[in-house]
Amino acid sequence: MNLESLALAQTALNQKSGLDLASTAALEERVTELFRLLYRPVFRYVLTILGDCGLAEDVTQDVFLRLFRSLSKGEVIRNLRAWVFQVAYRLTMDVLRANRKMGLLQEDQAARVLEKKPDAAANPEQRLLQQEQKNQLLAAWSLLSPQEQHCLSLRSEGLTYGEIASVLGIRSSSVGNFLARGIGKIRRASHD
Amino acid sequence: MISSSCKKWFSQLWHPSDEDLLGFLDGEATSRTARRVRRHLERCWSCRTRREELDLSIGGFIRSRENLLASLAADRSEADGGVEQRFQFKLRKLACQENAVQPVSNLSGASRKPWHLRLSLPVAASLLAAAFVFYSLAPLNKVRTVSAQELLRHATEAETRKMREVKKPVVHRKLRVARKAAQPARVQAITWESWSDAENRRFAQRVAGAAEGLTELPVSNEQSALLLAELETIFRQNDLNLEQPLSAEGHDRWRQSLQTGSEEVIQAELSDGEKAFILRTAVAGPYRTHSIRKAEFVVRTGDWHPVEHRLSIQGQEGVLDYELIERTFEVVTLAALPLSLFAELLPPVPSPLGPSKPALPSALSLSETDSLAIEIQAHYVLHQLKACLGKPIHVNRGSAGRLRVSGLVDTEEERNELQTALSTVPGVTVAVQTVAEAVRAASQPSPSGIQRQAGLPPMTRENEGVTVRTGRMPLQQQLQQFFSRGSNQLPVAGGGEEEEVGKRTAEDPVARLSNGAVTLSRNVMAEAWALRRLAERYREHDIDRLPRYSRLLLQNMLQDHLSSVRLGIEKARQLLEPALSSVTSEKKRREDNRELQAGRHSAPFGAGKAWNELCLELFGRADEAREMVDALFAGTELETSPEETARRLVDLLSHWARQFEPLEIEIARQFSSGSSSLTQTVHDGNTQRSAPAPRRF
Numbered sequence: 052m053n054l055e056s057l058a059l060a061q062t063a064l065n066q067k068s069g070l071d072l073a074s075t076a077a078l079e080e081r082v083t084e085l086f087r088l089l090y091r092p093v094f095r096y097v098l099t100i101l102g103d104c105g106l107a108e109d110v111t112q113d114v115f116l117r118l119f120r121s122l123s124k125g126e127v128i129r130n131l132r133a134w135v136f137q138v139a140y141r142l143t144m145d146v147l148r149a150n151r152k153m154g155l156l157q158e159d160q161a162a163r164v165l166e167k168k169p170d171a172a173a174n175p176e177q178r179l180l181q182q183e184q185k186n187q188l189l190a191a192w193s194l195l196s197p198q199e200q201h202c203l204s205l206r207s208e209g210l211t212y213g214e215i216a217s218v219l220g221i222r223s224s225s226v227g228n229f230l231a232r233g234i235g236k237i238r239r240a241s242h243d
Numbered sequence: 244m245i246s247s248s249c250k251k252w253f254s255q256l257w258h259p260s261d262e263d264l265l266g267f268l269d270g271e272a273t274s275r276t277a278r279r280v281r282r283h284l285e286r287c288w289s290c291r292t293r294r295e296e297l298d299l300s301i302g303g304f305i306r307s308r309e310n311l312l313a314s315l316a317a318d319r320s321e322a323d324g325g326v327e328q329r330f331q332f333k334l335r336k337l338a339c340q341e342n343a344v345q346p347v348s349n350l351s352g353a354s355r356k357p358w359h360l361r362l363s364l365p366v367a368a369s370l371l372a373a374a375f376v377f378y379s380l381a382p383l384n385k386v387r388t389v390s391a392q393e394l395l396r397h398a399t400e401a402e403t404r405k406m407r408e409v410k411k412p413v414v415h416r417k418l419r420v421a422r423k424a425a426q427p428a429r430v431q432a433i434t435w436e437s438w439s440d441a442e443n444r445r446f447a448q449r450v451a452g453a454a455e456g457l458t459e460l461p462v463s464n465e466q467s468a469l470l471l472a473e474l475e476t477i478f479r480q481n482d483l484n485l486e487q488p489l490s491a492e493g494h495d496r497w498r499q500s501l502q503t504g505s506e507e508v509i510q511a512e513l514s515d516g517e518k519a520f521i522l523r524t525a526v527a528g529p530y531r532t533h534s535i536r537k538a539e540f541v542v543r544t545g546d547w548h549p550v551e552h553r554l555s556i557q558g559q560e561g562v563l564d565y566e567l568i569e570r571t572f573e574v575v576t577l578a579a580l581p582l583s584l585f586a587e588l589l590p591p592v593p594s595p596l597g598p599s600k601p602a603l604p605s606a607l608s609l610s611e612t613d614s615l616a617i618e619i620q621a622h623y624v625l626h627q628l629k630a631c632l633g634k635p636i637h638v639n640r641g642s643a644g645r646l647r648v649s650g651l652v653d654t655e656e657e658r659n660e661l662q663t664a665l666s667t668v669p670g671v672t673v674a675v676q677t678v679a680e681a682v683r684a685a686s687q688p689s690p691s692g693i694q695r696q697a698g699l700p701p702m703t704r705e706n707e708g709v710t711v712r713t714g715r716m717p718l719q720q721q722l723q724q725f726f727s728r729g730s731n732q733l734p735v736a737g738g739g740e741e742e743e744v745g746k747r748t749a750e751d752p753v754a755r756l757s758n759g760a761v762t763l764s765r766n767v768m769a770e771a772w773a774l775r776r777l778a779e780r781y782r783e784h785d786i787d788r789l790p791r792y793s794r795l796l797l798q799n800m801l802q803d804h805l806s807s808v809r810l811g812i813e814k815a816r817q818l819l820e821p822a823l824s825s826v827t828s829e830k831k832r833r834e835d836n837r838e839l840q841a842g843r844h845s846a847p848f849g850a851g852k853a854w855n856e857l858c859l860e861l862f863g864r865a866d867e868a869r870e871m872v873d874a875l876f877a878g879t880e881l882e883t884s885p886e887e888t889a890r891r892l893v894d895l896l897s898h899w900a901r902q903f904e905p906l907e908i909e910i911a912r913q914f915s916s917g918s919s920s921l922t923q924t925v926h927d928g929n930t931q932r933s934a935p936a937p938r939r940f
Binding site: 076079082083086090104108115116119120185189203204206207211212223228232234235237241 | 296
């Protein structure tokens with residue numbers, strides 16, 4: 052994620068004069084620009100939680116369509132990155148609630164992940180290692196609480212503790228706690 | 244008291260927790276904790292090791308996660324380039340919807356609270372004081388005797404009372420509708436008569452001829468239809484309803500939706516000497532096209548009845564003034580009206596001033612564009628009702644250029660629905676018969692009997708299963724063998740008739756497969772026919788010259804049909820591929836695949852072709868697929884052997900499924916390119932506009 056471009060986009064959004072929001076076309080262009088900047092991290096976050104690529108893409112696109120709708124209604128967004136991830140979090144939770152069989156750790160999904168062919172370019176040793184890493188992560192992931200999973204995924208996408216707290220609606224101090232516990236569990240799982 | 248050496252000794256006993264250590268590594272620890280952890284790490288070997296382990300764990304986690312994400316996203320990697328295009332596609336659709344629905348631009352970043360709620364207390368107090376001074380000094384005719392809210396409440400109550408007095412009320416109004424343009428200075432006025440049956444949501448209207456007044460230009464039928472169409476656009480965009488003109492409730496809703504502006508209520512005298520209140524609302528800019536800049540709502544004091552509505556509208560090239568002045572108002576009972584009133588839109592009576600001439604040379608070309616816009620709107624209304632899918636309903640032009648929608652529907656309800664929906668499109672005559680009526684008419688020789696138009700698809704219904712005739716199908720034996728293998732079941736596709744097909748009943752799976760395939764093929768053909776008709780109808784029209792909104796409507800219709808075809812093809816592929824692939828030998832399929840590599844099925848839809856050619860090409864392929872499905876499952880004859888037909892069908896479906904996305908993107912691209920130049924050349928003020936939400940698939 053290019054933080055500099057994101058900061059510029061944020062500034063432009065905050066300055067009313069910087070963006071001729073009266074024109075929908077200008078807003079469309081701006082949202083597309085933000086989509087380019089933030090699509091990848093948001094998609095990866097959603098994918099980590101849902102474990103389904105098509106669904107993750109739909110959810111991510113929906114996030115940015117909501118962004119467009121909010122901006123066109125005149126909503127002022129202070130922290131764009133946190134806002135986008137917050138909407139992504141909510142939508143992801145909605146999907147999980149609506150479909151209990153969804154999620155990276157559900158049996159079908161995990162089996163599909165493990166069945167996936169390893170990277171063809173890698174040598175046999177690397178492939179074995181990749182497979183091993185996948186197995187370990189899936190095993191460790193199942194030991195984590197949902198909050199720990201979210202915290203780790205969001206942190207991996209570069210969000211600060213403060214941003215993670217606002218996305219998940221928890222206190223910043225709890226974020227450190229969840230992260231430390233999550234990492235601890237993963238470390239212990241890899242030692243076992 | 245603890246000495247400093249003692250403190251030091253205690254601090255050496257302290258070790259940072261994992262959380263502190265992680266916070267420190269992440270740069271998230273408070274400065275005090277960070278300092279403490281840093282100092283501690285300098286002297287504690289074990290915590291330094293812990294830090295390294297923590298770093299290693301994080302590294303391991305990140306690597307495994309990347310690995311996992313890569314394998315999860317592996318399927319999509321090839322399509323990744325299309326993500327942004329797909330998003331832009333959706334965004335444009337949403338923007339069109341928002342554009343059509345949002346009444347007033349509200350994009351300035353302010354909250355949506357009405358302005359009167361956002362006034363702070365001191366500002367409100369000073370305004371109150373200023374108002375007091377103002378009113379004590381103002382001339383008598385400006386004395387405010389009623390607030391805007393009260394005025395509108397009284398008017399609404401009066402209207403409700405009048406409606407209650409009559410059983411099955413229909414509001415009959417005669418209004419003088421005028422448009423005044425400043426440059427060049429001219430007035431166009433018509434007398435517009437309308438009947439509104441709110442209970443049954445029916446509406447009828449007619450233009451009763453040019454309004455009286457010597458200074459006004461004569462108005463042709465077409466121009467009067469356009470004036471009404473324009474007004475309808477304006478009303479819609481401002482969240483008002485032209486079917487209920489001079490509605491106090493509607494006006495109140497509109498003013499409540501404003502963010503900023505000013506308003507006042509003043510006393511005035513009407514032309515007939517009666518007293519009235521004028522609610523004058525001035526909206527603060529910036530103004531969008533068609534948005535109201537200033538409105539005057541005139542209410543007669545005696546009976547709180549709204550009699551005039553004057554609007555200043557932001558046009559493309561300046562401000563236009565519109566006036567709706569009530570000439571007649573009555574609430575009559577439905578029984579007192581002729582039955583035929585709501586059955587057909589009454590044609591406007593020709594202008595008593597003789598044939599009209601266009602006021603400006605450009606007016607002729609504009610009206611052509613606009614009549615096309617009206618036609619597209621009529622098509623869109625039919626599209627929303629799914630009347631474009633295989634029903635024998637057509638839109639055509641009469642000798643005088645009037646738009647006529649004629650055809651057959653099954654029931655009275657369907658006809659009423661169609662009539663109600665089409666009543667929103669100005670200048671359209673609806674001549675739709677029910678089947679029963681048509682049969683009656685056919686039994687008596689009548690010139691108005693409806694004939695089936697050539698080139699129309701057979702009547703099919705989307706959710707109606709098509710039953711395959713009994714008898715042996717060409718591949719019956721092979722398919723039975725396929726299904727007799729325990730593991731082979733019909734796929735359960737989502738939605739519609741395929742669910743029925745997929746249900747594991749005791750029914751013969753081969754028959755279910757055939758029924759599913761034939762039904763899908765019929766549905767896809769209905770959509771393909773709809774595409775073909777649009778492509779043929781608007782073939783010679785340059786889409787760049789269409790008004791922007793008409794172009795969006797056309798695009799929405801095409802997109803809807805394309806999505807449905809794609810969905811149908813995908814469902815058909817899921818349904819047929821396993822069974823039909825088993826019928827053909829692997830070797831032959833490979834050979835055939837090689838042939839097809841060079842053949843036309845695998846060739847992408849013609850690049851560089853116009854949208855209508857692409858649609859026609861798509862129709863051709865759909866028809867080809869239908870022929871093959873019919874040959875395999877419905878017993879029609881084809882030159883090739885059943886095995887080869889099956890192989891070709893599977894290949895066609897699988898190749899086709901892949902080519903759809905670029906096709907859709909290409910058509911969207913053609914429709915979206917050059918839109919900026921379009922808005923400059925086309926006078927939006929004369930175009931049709933409604934705010935229907937496009938169907939989503």
